[in-house]
Amino acid sequence: MMVKAWTAAQVARKVTDNENVFILDVRNKEAFEDWKIEGKQIAYLNMPYFELLDGVEEILPQIPTDRELLVVCAKEGSSIMIAQMLEEAGHEVAYLEGGMKSWSMHIEPIKVGDLTGGGELYQFVRLGKGCLSYMVLANGEAAVIDAVRFTDIFVDFAKEKNVKITHVFDTHLHADHISGGRQIAMTTGATYYLPPKDAEEVVFDFEDLMDGLKVQIGSVTIEALYSPGHTIGSTSFVIDDGYLLTGDILFIDSIGRPDLAGLAEDWVGDLRTTLYERYRELLDELVVLPAHFMIMEELNVDGSVAKRLGDLFAENHGLNIEDTDEFRTTVTDNLPPQPNAYKQIRQVNMGKWKPNVDEQTEMEIGPNRCAVR
Incomplete structure (x- = not known):
């Protein structure tokens, strides 16, 4: 038996x-x-x-x-x-x-909100890796943000919803997992965006993801907000004036690490400026949707990872260190081990290396480590 x-x-x-x-x-x-x-x-x-x-x-x-x-x-x-x-x-x-x-590979799509004109916002939760991707749907169109490498999941989901993927974004050059963004764009004919400050060594074509860029997905507006600190090009998105996609800058229970390109001392100031100035100018009612979660306690009852920005300002320790020197020390002294194969993953995401499926799987095995502890 x-x-x-x-x-x-x-x-x-x-x-x-x-x-x-x-x-x-x-x-x-x-x-x-x-x-x-x-x-x-x-x-x-x-x-x-x-x-x-x-x-x-x-x-x-x-x-x-x-x-x-x-x-x-x-x-x-x-x-x-x-x-x-x-x-x-x-x-x-x-x-x-x-x-x-x-x-490590399993992904669960969860609806996190309704948008203008009948639009919808979905979060794709990769429980085993802590990765979070997103899809905005409205009026027959779709945008994908921070897609992982299992591209069929996003392409098939769009087909099920009877929408065409027209725009694909990466909030930054990822170092802990292989991006599926460019492959989705190639498969669907969508426009692929990447922050140019993260892409100086990238060997493929892309559209510049710049501060203030506005993209319409049907009736829904996606607006880019330059938010460096995790990387020098890190960019957030305000979606439909209700949601803030923070990439790897701000998480529910922690903040982003600034060292995955070996530039922690250089980027920690940018991280503080983003968290303590740029984000402070935004509405407390925005719902924060990060690109990762660290612990299961960050999941809501429905399995989603989301929380009001105002609540994070009150509860997230990384947003409540008033002294600049203390913030710098806290960030640079509390970095977890580097993600598995992060240097190789960066090379893949730059288009410089094309590992086979087994190699990709091996590179991604293990937890994500994008946050300051």
């Missing part, structure tokens, strides 16, 4: 629905501590599979019987074997189909 499999989509729904799940993660300790499936009601046991080859009897007392049980490994093979052992021991158990590789 085959052990049942849970898809990444099923696991994502259990996470966002706050279901009680116990995960036996059979990857090595370093991989588990670096990156795992997280959720408010998720409990864990990490035990490398090679320590279970002779049987699971020793860990049975640590496995609860009042929660659903899921076994996880890197690519699924080891988890199937261990799940079968647990089933033979009397447990009802499932394994994650495709392992953490599939978890």
